[in-house]
Amino acid sequence: MKSIQEGFLFAVIFVLHLTGSAQTTPEALLGQLPAVPNVVCAADTSVVNSFTSRIYSVQTTLQQETDRIHAGVQGQEEKIKDQVLSNAARQSGLSKDDLEQLQQENISEEQAQKMAEKSLGKQYNLSLQELEKLSEMSEAEQEKWAQNYANQQMQAAKQNPQVTAKKQAKSARLFELAKEQQTIGERITAKMGTVAKLFKEVEQQDTIETRKLNEKLPALESQLCSGICSPAEIVRSKAAEKQIYNLRLQYCEKMSPLQVNAISQYLTSVKTLFPDYRRLTEVQNEIATLQFGEIIPVDLSCYSAVDEYANVLLKAYKYWVGKFEQ
Numbered sequence: 001m002k003s004i005q006e007g008f009l010f011a012v013i014f015v016l017h018l019t020g021s022a023q024t025t026p027e028a029l030l031g032q033l034p035a036v037p038n039v040v041c042a043a044d045t046s047v048v049n050s051f052t053s054r055i056y057s058v059q060t061t062l063q064q065e066t067d068r069i070h071a072g073v074q075g076q077e078e079k080i081k082d083q084v085l086s087n088a089a090r091q092s093g094l095s096k097d098d099l100e101q102l103q104q105e106n107i108s109e110e111q112a113q114k115m116a117e118k119s120l121g122k123q124y125n126l127s128l129q130e131l132e133k134l135s136e137m138s139e140a141e142q143e144k145w146a147q148n149y150a151n152q153q154m155q156a157a158k159q160n161p162q163v164t165a166k167k168q169a170k171s172a173r174l175f176e177l178a179k180e181q182q183t184i185g186e187r188i189t190a191k192m193g194t195v196a197k198l199f200k201e202v203e204q205q206d207t208i209e210t211r212k213l214n215e216k217l218p219a220l221e222s223q224l225c226s227g228i229c230s231p232a233e234i235v236r237s238k239a240a241e242k243q244i245y246n247l248r249l250q251y252c253e254k255m256s257p258l259q260v261n262a263i264s265q266y267l268t269s270v271k272t273l274f275p276d277y278r279r280l281t282e283v284q285n286e287i288a289t290l291q292f293g294e295i296i297p298v299d300l301s302c303y304s305a306v307d308e309y310a311n312v313l314l315k316a317y318k319y320w321v322g323k324f325e326q
Contacts, residue, residue: 270305
């Protein structure tokens with residue numbers, strides 16, 4: 001009986017863990033944001049407050065997730081740094097101590113020159129003196145030297161075919177990854193560019209409508225009274241307040257549909273770009289692995305995309321005027 005209870009308890013904990021994890025994926029957090037509203041320009045203040053509160057709540061969770069990811073990355077920094085230094089040392093022909101010394105600001109010119117000499121000799125079988133002589137050669141002499149050097153490298157490659165094949169395969173893979181990285185980057189830029197164009201159009205229309213509104217407001221605002229007013233002035237002032245409200249309401253009703261349409265298009269783009277964001281990170285990570293760079297958590301850019309969208313969604317009620325109060 002005890003083993004059944006323990007098994008049941010484990011199952012419950014496991015399911016709760018999975019549920020908690022599922023609720024914090026970028027897709028889940030995007031789904032927790034309120035839907036793009038059909039803005040009612042005279043909606044009650046409580047509706048707008050509830051809308052913004054939900055967004056802020058999701059943004060808090062987003063911040064917690066990105067903080068957790070960054071903390072995990074920082075925890076691996078020393079390990080990654082050690083690995084990068086080891087691999088870089090192997091490639092450059094220097095030791096880890098040499099590389100750490102090179103990173104120090106107080107390294108002398110003589111020490112740096114010795115390390116450069118050592119690296120050139122290990123990697124290319126050249127000396128600084130040879131390079132200096134090369135810079136003083138004529139163009140024809142440089143071309144002849146380059147041809148001789150290429151022949152030497154080809155002979156060395158023939159003596160180590162496995163090493164050569166490995167280098168060529170790595171170079172070919174890096175080239176493929178660079179092409180894919182560019183393609184994905186261009187696709188993301190194109191989609192977000194389309195969205196940016198929509199918001200630009202909203203901004204341009206806003207300029208036109210604001211100008212129209214501002215042409216009508218001064219005459220009405222001059223009729224508003226404060227302090228001690230006669231009964232006739234109070235009546236005229238209340239009528240002017242109502243007219244001003246109606247003008248602002250009309251302004252909202254013209255602009256809000258354009259604003260929420262642009263936000264809706266933004267949402268669609270974010271949803272469709274999740275696979276691209278993830279694949280781009282995978283490509284960047286593979287390049288980093290081949291070149292001994294830093295690995296980026298695959299969902300980090302997706303969380304950033306959700307957070308950026310949440311900031312845009314907060315502007316859905318940008319033109320809202322609320323109920324008329326007199």
